Amino acid sequence: xxxxxxxxxxxxxxxxxxxxxxxxxxxxxxxxxxxxxxxxxxxxxxxxxxxxxxxxxxxxxxxxxxxxxxxxxxxxxxxxxxxxxxxxxxxxxxxxxxxxxxxxxxxxxxxxxxxxxxxxxxxxxxxxxxxxxxxxxxxxxxxxxxxxxxxxxxxxxxxxxxxxxxxxxxxxxxxxxxxxxxxxxxxxxxxxxxxxxxxxxxxxxxxxxxxxxxxxxx
Amino acid sequence: xxxxxxxxxxxxxxxxxxxxxxxxxxxxxxxxxxxxxxxxxxxxxxxxxxxxxxxxxxxxxxxxxxxxxxxxxxxxxxxxxxxxxxxxxxxxxxxxxxxxxxxxxxxxxxxxxxxxxxxxxxxxxxxxxxxxxxxxxxxxxxxxxxxxxxxxxxxxxxxxxxxxxxxxxxxxxxxxxxxxxxxxxxxxxxxxxxxxxxxxxxxxxxxxxxxxxxxxxxxxxxxxx
Numbered sequence: 001x002x003x004x005x006x007x008x009x010x011x012x013x014x015x016x017x018x019x020x021x022x023x024x025x026x027x028x029x030x031x032x033x034x035x036x037x038x039x040x041x042x043x044x045x046x047x048x049x050x051x052x053x054x055x056x057x058x059x060x061x062x063x064x065x066x067x068x069x070x071x072x073x074x075x076x077x078x079x080x081x082x083x084x085x086x087x088x089x090x091x092x093x094x095x096x097x098x099x100x101x102x103x104x105x106x107x108x109x110x111x112x113x114x115x116x117x118x119x120x121x122x123x124x125x126x127x128x129x130x131x132x133x134x135x136x137x138x139x140x141x142x143x144x145x146x147x148x149x150x151x152x153x154x155x156x157x158x159x160x161x162x163x164x165x166x167x168x169x170x171x172x173x174x175x176x177x178x179x180x181x182x183x184x185x186x187x188x189x190x191x192x193x194x195x196x197x198x199x200x201x202x203x204x205x206x207x208x209x210x211x212x213x214x215x216x217x218x
Numbered sequence: 219x220x221x222x223x224x225x226x227x228x229x230x231x232x233x234x235x236x237x238x239x240x241x242x243x244x245x246x247x248x249x250x251x252x253x254x255x256x257x258x259x260x261x262x263x264x265x266x267x268x269x270x271x272x273x274x275x276x277x278x279x280x281x282x283x284x285x286x287x288x289x290x291x292x293x294x295x296x297x298x299x300x301x302x303x304x305x306x307x308x309x310x311x312x313x314x315x316x317x318x319x320x321x322x323x324x325x326x327x328x329x330x331x332x333x334x335x336x337x338x339x340x341x342x343x344x345x346x347x348x349x350x351x352x353x354x355x356x357x358x359x360x361x362x363x364x365x366x367x368x369x370x371x372x373x374x375x376x377x378x379x380x381x382x383x384x385x386x387x388x389x390x391x392x393x394x395x396x397x398x399x400x401x402x403x404x405x406x407x408x409x410x411x412x413x414x415x416x417x418x419x420x421x422x423x424x425x426x427x428x429x430x431x432x433x434x435x436x437x438x439x440x441x442x443x
Contacts, residue, residue, distance in 0.1 A: 065436065065439050117390055117393045120389075120390035121390045121391060124383075124386050124387045124390055124391075125387075127383060127386055127387075128373075128374075128377075128383060128387060131377050131378060131379050131383055132376075132377055133378075137376065137442075140439040140440065140442065141373045141374075141440065143436075143439065144369065144373060144432075144436045144439060144440055145373075145387060147432055147436065148366065148369070148391060148429070148432050148436075149391065151428050151432055152391055152394070152425075152428070155394045155421065155424060155425045155428065156393060156394050158394070158421055159393065159394030159397045159398055159421055160393075160394070160397065162397075162401075162417060162418070162421070163397045163401065
């Protein structure tokens with residue numbers, strides 16, 4: 001690990017600490033939901049980073065199919081793994097928040113459903129990677145799924161939105177508390193930056209592991 | 219040889235071998251019949267409940283039989299060592315993809331027609347009211363399913379656990395097609411005009427276009443052994 005990567009790790013750690021302090025110390029106790037609202041500082045940055053990660057998978061997959069550079073495939077793989085983990089964090093924290101707030105762990109709301117579909121598509125992507133032995137074939141197949149999965153995101157978004165809208169309007173999920181108070185917004189921003197740094201660090205670390213795996217395999 | 223001709227030859231080859239062996243179609247016919255029995259047993263004889271669930275059941279039947287049928291799409295090439303033959307086809311390989319999609323589409327539509335008749339007989343569905351509307355909806359939905367299914371079938375043909383991997387990859391991607399097709403079918407069976415589900419038909423058409431475009435652009439990479 002180079003000193004630059006180590007610096008990135010420390011920076012991410014620093015950011016996460018700052019985010020944690022702000023989430024519990026600076027951000028006020030939300031008036032109606034109480035302390036449980038603070039899970040948002042983990043919930044929202046996680047999904048923003050996951051979107052970024054799947055965007056990276058798309059770009060890296062296109063680059064791989066274009067020029068067949070092994071580095072692009074490693075990047076796509078690493079990014080998909082981190083993206084799946086962060087989507088999982090988002091869904092889990094959402095459920096933990098949903099139980100006391102909505103009274104249920106899960107509801108087939110549009111946003112929940114499309115996030116779950118996103119999660120499943122990329123879990124499938126990782127399963128595919130695990131099941132193909134030849135590195136070249138694995139990289140090509142994964143790239144195709146990486147591209148199709150991303151191209152499908154807007155279709156999934158609209159289908160699930162209309163599915164719920166025609167079925168019943170979201171009654172539980174009220175309109176968002178629109179002007180968000182400044183300390184809350186600042187805390188979100190700090191956590192978002194920290195999570196993005198963490199993503200960059202995990203990405204470089206995972207790619208390094210993949211490089212080791214390739215050089216020491218067979 | 220033109221692009222269209224190469225597409226046609228792949229399609230013709232698949233249809234001919236299916237016509238002679240009738241392997242997939244015969245098996246899928248009985249599979250569809252069995253599905254119908256299972257749906258009936260699972261939901262009981264309650265007419266109202268069955269009617270409410272009908273569009274969903276219909277598409278569940280299409281998708282389950284489609285999974286079985288599409289999973290076999292490249293079986294002949296793999297088992298008879300004809301994969302290299304596909305690779306040797308001159309020019310743009312996406313012609314093979316489109317030929318295969320067309321073949322699978324025809325096969326699936328045949329099975330779906332059988333399933334529709336079975337549903338009409340056993341569940342007393344009135345299919346004759348608006349046949350054109352039903353054909354438009356089912357055609358759009360099935361095309362999306364065949365477009366991704368063919369691509370993934372080629373991709374998983376050489377994978378050890380392809381029987382598991384194929385549905386696991388295909389089903390989450392197909393969620394929007396399933397949602398759109400079920401909603402549109404529901405409306406058509408209730409006698410609503412296609413305009414009432416115009417947004418769903420647009421979504422299905424957009425999905426079909428995106429899937430076919432990705433398939434055409436990436437099939438070359440999938441085919442390489």
